[in-house]
Amino acid sequence: MSSSTPFSSPVFGGARCFVKVRGFLPALPALILLFCFFLFPVVRMLGFSVEAGTLDWYAKALGEGLYLEVFWNTFEIAMIVTAVCLLLGYPVGFLIATTTPGWATLGFIFVLLPLWTSVLVRTYAWMVLLGRNGVFNRWLIDIGLVSDPLPLLNNFSGVLIGMVHVLLPYMVLPIYGAVRRLDPALVSAAQGLGASSWRVFWRVYLPLTAPGIFAGATIVFVLSLGFFITPALLGGGKVMMLAVLIEQQIHQTLNWPFAAALSAVLLALTVGVYSLAQLFTRQEARS
Amino acid sequence: MASRSADLEVEGLVKRFGEVVALDGVSLDIASGELLTILGPSGSGKTTLLKVVAGFETPDAGAVKVDGIDITTMPPAKRDIGMVFQNYALFPHLTVARNVAFPLEMRNAPRAEIDKRVGEALNLVELKGFENRLPRQLSGGQQQRVALARAIVFNPRLLLLDEPFGALDRKLRETMQLEVRRLQRRLGLTTVFITHDQEEALVLSDRIAVMNRGAIQQVASTTEIYERPANDFVADFVGESNIFHGTVTETGSVTLESGRRLLITHSAPVGSRVGVLMRPERFGRGPNTFNGEIREAVYLGSSLKLRLACDDGLELIVRLPVTGPLPASGSRISTGIEPESIHVF
């Protein structure tokens, strides 16, 4: 009576050879919108860069020192912002993940509230805080720490502070997730084996939360590359990033082909970094 | 509630998921008013069988018939089959009363009738007064009862129970088993019950169908399944067992692979290869004697369970009544079994 067919291990690949369309239809309206207002306009715009049939605009973007410096600037700022976000984000994510539920909720609110507050409101507030006559400089002068106001705005430091403030939540949340997923028994085990709390951190927490750190760093870095509002407002025209340059090419110089070439490079950078990170994550997960 | 209980027939059901064969030609007949248990280990295909009957899966081959009418491709909503899910699947956003009323509302029953029938169903499962609670405000046993009430309130033709007691603790499980049995008898409802727990199957069923690897191994009454299993799998899966293989060397005698001879009453033809089953609790006295050393002794309250290494090389599990102090492992013992207590298959 027993079955004559061998009971093979669950392999679901067998059905893949059929063309499957089950459940595709509901996606269609959204895909049409994304095509009309996202894919098509972006590709069309990028096409302007090679309209002349040459790659001259790319040669200009990647060849002239002035523009190369903007690329380098953008990259450098993105790196620094990512590093600072990591340094500030880890303790917060860690704390929220390991505290009592009540405090965790509060901790979350104070991360999410800035996240969802308009970037403009925050940028304006930083102007008030960091300006020559701003709150911070007044206070420094009042307590006699400095005699002349510090140049905190319209320069690199202003952009850095503003960007870190905007992007910090994106770092906190994945780190929170990673710490949360840790098995507390592991930590107890490490402590039980006599490791000091710093040791536990370096040897257990840090390596095991690396995926969260990596995810947070990736998103912060990628978002930094395309940042516009903060450098435009807090940089005072002295900090040139790619997105700002693109906007200038459109609104001031009306140089569409060049803006398109810059956009193409920015897009390639962003998608490249993102895909590379994804690939790396998947490989890690496999090994 | 007037019963409109139906009989169920499945014929040659085949269902594959990729390369996995979940059902490999399953046929069953269930009479109106009968409670049939499908017993099998996880992965044996029993849940798939239930899903095919309920209409959540379409078989690759074969047919499902209710009262002789083929419903294989009928959508689940049209089948009039009550089902209790593993985790009850109560709607968490609806009160107890609204949960139970759901199937009636779907059938556009008039309000007054809905109220009356919901009241009756809740009475039946002894949950009067819980109408306005939400499922999460109930205990596991109460949720179970709501699920049961919801499955029978619309007077289904068939009731399917998918491991409904898995999440309950032992005591509650036993109470619920008896309650389901009582309810099923009272309503005369054709019921298919799925479990991997052989004890549960023995308590509840009229008949048991043992499943393994997508195929039915044996369908028989509870006593038949236990006393006269059809093959190794059934003998091993239902209850504790000592199973050996051998050859019938002369009428009424079997020679095991180890060389040991056993007296049997079974009249299998001389020379045939057979399986031999000895239930541990059947040992005591008899012409088939075993002498050996106790390897392990466990005190089970009502009986002693011994692992015995016999001098002739057999290893036996034996249950004996408690007569004195727990015998030490390593001590020697002698026991026997009657030829009629040995099942040959």
Added chain:
Amino acid sequence: MSRRLLVVLCAAIYTFLMLPLVVVFPISFSSALYMQFPPPGFSLQWYERYLDDPQWIDATVRSLYIGGATAVLALALGVPLAFSLARGRFAGRLLVDRIALAPLVVPTIILSVGLYGLFAKLKLIGEWYGLVAAHTVLALPFVVLVTVAGLRDFDRALEQAAEGLGAGRVQTLLRVTLPLLRPSLVSAGLLAFISSFDELVVALFLAGPNMTLPKKMFDNIMMEIDPTIAAVSVMQILLVSIVLVLIGRFGRGLQGSAR
């Protein structure tokens, strides 16, 4: 010991996070005529100026209905898309998933410039529905992420139970699936609204002469910093707080959605 150090460190970081939100409150109630801190006295003049200025009101109203329309459209398109992604079994599902989430990764400036070129050609600059379409592109990933997370936690036995009890596909969707998904849908809709209500870069290119609130704020910051913008900021912060409270109350997956 090191735990205390962590708490102190985090307190400092939280101060950094919340300081910009807190500082606009006193300034918005300042009686001074220009930016001065601490404010010399209390007054509601900046709120009055905001309320009396038809440009501000106009921009606010426009942002509100663009945000509302965006939320509705993003839900109408994004929820079916999420069902497709979470439950569909079709060739190219991964590609659709990538496309749906791409607006999160692709810099907004690129989308803006692309749409600017197209809309200029189609004479759509300054049209509110053009902005709604663009904002919906940006809001879709939020809706998809939150709804897919909701669907992933969804116990499908409930749908089978409904169907087994006599509910058809549509009845199951309306009576069981969507009601149970409501917290996710509330979160998704509110996030879509906020993402549009705060959006500046696209509006900078596409709004034309018809100001949205963020664009009006941007122009104000560029030209003259007077505390009116502090008053607007306070109202914006309060609005976001209300939305977050609503999400906490009736929604779900806030942590998940932001991740």
